[in-house]
Amino acid sequence: xxxxxxxxxxxxxxxxxxxxxxxxxxxxxxxxxxxxxxxxxxxxxxxxxxxxxxxxxxxxxxxxxxxxxxxxxxxxxxxxxxxxxxxxxxxxxxxxxxxxxxxxxxxxxxxxxxxxxxxxxxxxxxxxxxxxxxxxxxxxxxxxxxxxxxxxxxxxxxxxxxxxxxxxxxxxxxxxxxxxxxxxxxxxxxxxxxxxxxxxxxxxxxxxxxxxxxxxxxxxxxxxxxxxxxxxxxxxxxxxxxxxxxxxxxxxxxxxxxxxxxxxxxxxxxxxxxxxxxxxxxxxxxxxxxxxxxxxxxxxxxxxxxxxxxxxxxxxxxxxxxxxxxxxxxxxxxxxxxxxxxxxxxxxxxxxxxxxxxxxxxxxxxxxxxxxxxxxxxxxxxxxxxxxxxxxxxxxxxxxxxxxxxxxxxxxxxxx
Amino acid sequence: xxxxxxxxxxxxxxxxxxxxxxxxxxxxxxxxxxxxxxxxxxxxxxxxxxxxxxxxxxxxxxxxxxxxxxxxxxxxxxxxxxxxxxxxxxxxxxxxxxxxxxxxxxxxxxxxxxxxxxxxxxxxxxxxxxxxxxxxxxxxxxxxxxxxxxxxxxxxxxxxxxxxxxxxxxxxxxxxxxxxxxxxxxxxxxxxxxxxxxxxxxxxxxxxxxxxxxxxxxxxxxxxxxxxxxxxxxxxxxxxxxxxxxxxxxxxxxxxxxxxxxxxxxxxxxxxxxxxxxxxxxxxxxxxxxxxxxxxxxxxxxxxxxxxxxxxxxx
Numbered sequence: 001x002x003x004x005x006x007x008x009x010x011x012x013x014x015x016x017x018x019x020x021x022x023x024x025x026x027x028x029x030x031x032x033x034x035x036x037x038x039x040x041x042x043x044x045x046x047x048x049x050x051x052x053x054x055x056x057x058x059x060x061x062x063x064x065x066x067x068x069x070x071x072x073x074x075x076x077x078x079x080x081x082x083x084x085x086x087x088x089x090x091x092x093x094x095x096x097x098x099x100x101x102x103x104x105x106x107x108x109x110x111x112x113x114x115x116x117x118x119x120x121x122x123x124x125x126x127x128x129x130x131x132x133x134x135x136x137x138x139x140x141x142x143x144x145x146x147x148x149x150x151x152x153x154x155x156x157x158x159x160x161x162x163x164x165x166x167x168x169x170x171x172x173x174x175x176x177x178x179x180x181x182x183x184x185x186x187x188x189x190x191x192x193x194x195x196x197x198x199x200x201x202x203x204x205x206x207x208x209x210x211x212x213x214x215x216x217x218x219x220x221x222x223x224x225x226x227x228x229x230x231x232x233x234x235x236x237x238x239x240x241x242x243x244x245x246x247x248x249x250x251x252x253x254x255x256x257x258x259x260x261x262x263x264x265x266x267x268x269x270x271x272x273x274x275x276x277x278x279x280x281x282x283x284x285x286x287x288x289x290x291x292x293x294x295x296x297x298x299x300x301x302x303x304x305x306x307x308x309x310x311x312x313x314x315x316x317x318x319x320x321x322x323x324x325x326x327x328x329x330x331x332x333x334x335x336x337x338x339x340x341x342x343x344x345x346x347x348x349x350x351x352x353x354x355x356x357x358x359x360x361x362x363x364x365x366x367x368x369x370x371x372x373x374x375x376x377x378x379x380x381x382x383x384x385x386x387x388x389x390x391x392x393x394x395x396x397x398x399x400x401x402x403x404x405x406x407x408x409x410x411x412x413x414x415x416x
Numbered sequence: 417x418x419x420x421x422x423x424x425x426x427x428x429x430x431x432x433x434x435x436x437x438x439x440x441x442x443x444x445x446x447x448x449x450x451x452x453x454x455x456x457x458x459x460x461x462x463x464x465x466x467x468x469x470x471x472x473x474x475x476x477x478x479x480x481x482x483x484x485x486x487x488x489x490x491x492x493x494x495x496x497x498x499x500x501x502x503x504x505x506x507x508x509x510x511x512x513x514x515x516x517x518x519x520x521x522x523x524x525x526x527x528x529x530x531x532x533x534x535x536x537x538x539x540x541x542x543x544x545x546x547x548x549x550x551x552x553x554x555x556x557x558x559x560x561x562x563x564x565x566x567x568x569x570x571x572x573x574x575x576x577x578x579x580x581x582x583x584x585x586x587x588x589x590x591x592x593x594x595x596x597x598x599x600x601x602x603x604x605x606x607x608x609x610x611x612x613x614x615x616x617x618x619x620x621x622x623x624x625x626x627x628x629x630x631x632x633x634x635x636x637x638x639x640x641x642x643x644x645x646x647x648x649x650x651x652x653x654x655x656x657x658x659x660x661x662x663x664x665x666x667x668x669x670x671x672x673x674x675x676x677x678x679x680x681x682x683x684x685x686x687x688x689x690x691x692x693x694x695x696x697x698x699x700x701x702x703x704x705x706x707x708x709x710x711x712x713x714x715x716x717x718x719x720x721x722x723x724x725x726x727x728x729x730x731x
Contacts, residue, residue: 075674079694079695082481082482082694082697083694085482086482086483103481106481107481107482109482198675249675249677250566250584250587250588250676250677250678251566251567251584251587253587253673253675253676253677254565254566254567254584254586254587255565255566255567255568376481379697380696380697383695383696386674386675390675390676390677390679391677393677394677396677
């Protein structure tokens with residue numbers, strides 16, 4: 001009997017000890033000397049200098065709102081958010097991409113902003129319409145656009161000069177790209193003409209669209225990977241590897257293609273404007289618009305800032321999001337050349353931030369761009385794309401087999 | 417004559433006093449003992465036992481986004497039976513265990529026996545062998561990944577000096593798992609070595625002296641004295657390494673990229689669990705995988721417990 005009482009006492013004592021811990025935790029996360037502290041979650045460490053400058057400018061205006069940054073590498077970003085959202089521990093303000101916004105909005109873990117924007121007379125007309133559309137779920141806007149990105153054909157001028165090939169321009173098509181890749185490939189020097197990346201944005205999506213195919217049908221019920229246009233596009237993509245014009249999939253996982261490219265081992269590759277801070281360091285590199293297939297197409301995607309539903313400082317978070325979406329903040333991003341700011345009219349400043357690169361190529365692409373598809377299970381479909389297409393890229397299975405398997409899995413995900 | 421009963425009376429009275437004292441003493445000992453272990457016990461209940469119970473429950477559910485779930489009965493377990501990837505993961509994990517556990521134990525015993533001799537600078541060697549244990553697994557994985565890099569890594573550079581074109585250590589599906597196994601063995605030696613060292617030092621010197629007098633050579637001494645007397649420690653280490661090897665995750669996660677061609681041939685059961693729980697957000701199925709893993713570990717450990725009677729000597 002007494003044993004039980006002693007046990008009880010120890011348990012109670014232990015619990016008091018534990019609750020003591022949690023109390024002090026809560027105190028440290030809250031307000032300090034009248035200042036509200038909000039956290040800002042994002043993934044790209046290349047943008048840290050720009051973001052820090054923006055926070056500094058923000059604090060000149062609102063000295064009482066402290067902003068703490070929280071960087072998670074992209075590879076783990078959405079996994080961490082998922083867990084944080086389940087536990088109600090999301091950062092107050094965070095980056096969102098088109099693939100996940102529907103899921104997060106329907107899961108009610110991020111706040112609709114339309115009402116607040118209306119109340120504060122905050123105009124959403126300052127951003128490209130396609131981006132506002134991307135972040136509108138059932139009539140409510142959930143994110144304020146931050147930037148957008150299209151894809152360009154990056155190339156190494158030195159390798160072109162040595163091989164006597166003229167630089168890519170807007171007249172290039174699939175045939176020309178292949179020809180040039182053949183001329184530029186130099187096995188002895190270890191130079192590949194082109195990197196056939198296994199990525200959707202700025203990779204097979206763009207080729208599929210250029211070939212007249214589609215990724216997700218208009219009724220959001222099926223995917224188009226097994227359509228003849230898509231199979232042809234995927235085959236074109238992998239043919240570079242088969243013909244020895246591109247590093248193999250295994251080689252590109254050993255050393256990232258972007259690293260091979262910036263060290264002069266690859267002559268041409270598709271990549272986005274987010275690589276500008278990296279590629280501008282090598283004076284041999286420049287960029288042109290992506291070649292055309294049956295028609296011109298390039299994928300466009302943009303990030304936005306959203307507010308989590310679990311925030312304790314809704315007002316402050318909204319003020320910060322407004323500031324992040326302001327012209328002032330866009331100009332900081334433009335100046336540092338990190339990303340194409342979404343705020344209309346600030347793109348020219350971005351273009352001029354790195355005058356030795358033909359950044360106009362990315363802005364030109366926006367004209368005929370196709371937004372990345374976004375449904376509730378986009379993240380899951382992306383995972384299947386990686387799982388399945390990887391095997392086609394490493395030539396374990398044929399393109400037809402991969403397309404069939406991927407279509408089956410993705411359609412199942414869509415029907416959930 | 418009178419003194420005798422008196423004495424026994426006193427004695428028995430004393431005894432009663434002592435025993436009641438012992439009882440109260442015991443009681444307060446219990447109190448302090450429970451108080452002292454309370455934080456650990458609470459931690460164990462809250463962070464281990466309760467999650468196991470919850471995990472078992474969740475293995476019968478299917479999860480939607482952000483923590484909603486519904487009861488689906490045995491569906492997840494039915495899926496387990498048909499999952500070819502799971503079978504592959506079991507195969508990968510088994511290969512990993514078959515290589516890391518015996519080779520790891522064998523090498524650590526050798527190192528421990530060598531470092532138990534009176535050699536110069538043995539504490540320096542002991543520290544060197546122990547260093548990988550105190551290094552973060554993530555850091556170890558990163559460094560080895562660079563060493564293994566096919567284009568710029570040190571191994572292939574050294575091989576190229578003698579005219580051999582090295583393989584793609586971590587991207588070739590046929591090799592990647594063995595590359596990981598090598599790292600696992602390397603990083604595990606130090607920890608097991610320390611346990612074996614303490615075991616070796618627990619073997620009484622007199623056995624060795626007797627063997628010397630009888631004229632036994634070092635090899636006979638090792639097999640007839642060291643190994644049998646070390647067997648309880650070997651048993652302990654093999655149980656712990658086996659459980660650890662079943663749960664391998666960090667090395668694979670860090671060294672094999674998500675879009676790597678070698679992922680299928682390297683992913684372990686826990687990696688698959690992670691993939692379902694946190695990437696595909698299929699937490700119910702992930703919970704079922706965890707239950708299966710727990711069951712397999714329990715069965716294998718039980719088999720080891722039975723088998724130990726045949727080879728472990730407690731003197």
